[in-house]
Amino acid sequence: xxxxxxxxxxxxxxxxxxxxxxxxxxxxxxxxxxxxxxxxxxxxxxxxxxxxxxxxxxxxxxxxxxxxxxxxxxxxxxxxxxxxxxxxxxxxxxxxxxxxxxxxxxxxxxxxxxxxxxxxxxxxxxxxxxxxxxxxxxxxxxxxxxxxxxxxxxxxxxxxxxxxxxxxxxxxxxxxxxxxxxxxxxxxxxxxxxxxxxxxxxxxxxxxxxxxxxxxxxxxxxxxxxxxxxxxxxxxxxxxxxxxxxxxxxxxxxxxxxxxxxxxxxxxxxxxxxxxxxxxxxxxxxxxxxxxxxxxxxxx
Numbered sequence: 377x378x379x380x381x382x383x384x385x386x387x388x389x390x391x392x393x394x395x396x397x398x399x400x401x402x403x404x405x406x407x408x409x410x411x412x413x414x415x416x417x418x419x420x421x422x423x424x425x426x427x428x429x430x431x432x433x434x435x436x437x438x439x440x441x442x443x444x445x446x447x448x449x450x451x452x453x454x455x456x457x458x459x460x461x462x463x464x465x466x467x468x469x470x471x472x473x474x475x476x477x478x479x480x481x482x483x484x485x486x487x488x489x490x491x492x493x494x495x496x497x498x499x500x501x502x503x504x505x506x507x508x509x510x511x512x513x514x515x516x517x518x519x520x521x522x523x524x525x526x527x528x529x530x531x532x533x534x535x536x537x538x539x540x541x542x543x544x545x546x547x548x549x550x551x552x553x554x555x556x557x558x559x560x561x562x563x564x565x566x567x568x569x570x571x572x573x574x575x576x577x578x579x580x581x582x583x584x585x586x587x588x589x590x591x592x593x594x595x596x597x598x599x600x601x602x603x604x605x606x607x608x609x610x611x612x613x614x615x616x617x618x619x620x621x622x623x624x625x626x627x628x629x630x631x632x633x634x635x636x637x638x639x640x641x642x643x644x645x646x647x648x649x650x651x652x653x654x655x656x657x658x659x660x661x662x663x664x665x666x667x668x669x670x671x672x673x674x675x676x
Contacts (some may be wrong), residue, residue: 393589400534409474414440420463421445421540427659445639451484462492503625504654511647516612519591524612530651533573533674535559535667537644539630540581541593541630548642551660553577553597558664560598560609572675575609580630581638585658647668
């Protein structure tokens with residue numbers, strides 16, 4: 377079991393878009409990028425040694441960022457082995473900035489300035505998906521208002537990722553959906569492979585992400601709009617009562633943020649035809665080509 381109290385959360389506040397780079401650079405943009413450094417202190421919320429990430433709640437960074445929790449890459453992955461949830465750390469925050477905003481936030485020179493109480497057990501136990509784990513038959517409601525069950529896809533290779541439609545950070549949910557759009561098109565180019573596979577984007581926002589909202593969101597990302605039938609790529613959400621189990625099994629941390637937004641981590645998995653995990657990515661640094669390779673191998 378993978379344990380955490382609040383892992384890999386990212387604050388989704390409207391002001392963050394302007395502050396830390398919720399933007400997409402225009403095609404052909406040639407604006408110069410400069411790397412700035414900010415001294416930072418705060419609290420470790422979670423550590424992912426495989427993804428080389430740390431979830432970190434920073435103290436106020438004057439002129440740049442108010443206190444919030446985000447998921448950061450680290451320049452020295454070896455430093456992660458010394459970190460635990462609850463540790464107080466000091467570090468240097470590196471930020472790439474250009475005319476469009478700030479992006480590529482990462483930490484270096486991490487120093488533990490206060491150790492956590494490792495005897496306190498978190499109240500929530502998160503499962504870290506691993507190859508060979510059988511995926512439970514979670515029930516969902518899809519974009520057409522139809523109840524679906526993960527077990528119904530047995531016999532096909534399923535790529536599953538987590539999103540919510542209001543996510544304002546380009547590098548999180550929008551990036552997952554753009555990546556899945558590329559995967560969907562690549563699979564469609566091979567009819568035999570297309571028939572053996574399925575894509576599923578799962579929202580963790582059942583209150584807002586109704587079937588109607590998911591349908592509109594999905595039509596935009598597939599690019600087929602009102603012509604979309606969702607036969608190959610579905611968008612779905614668990615019932616509110618089922619949501620915590622889904623989040624915990626797939627290692628997705630979600631906490632309400634400001635202005636109706638959600639603080640959340642990421643999770644993408646490839647599930648084999650036997651309903652077992654083939655591969656798992658807990659961050660946003662995977663490429664469509666990487667996931668496609670796992671899909672093709674599992675479908676062979």
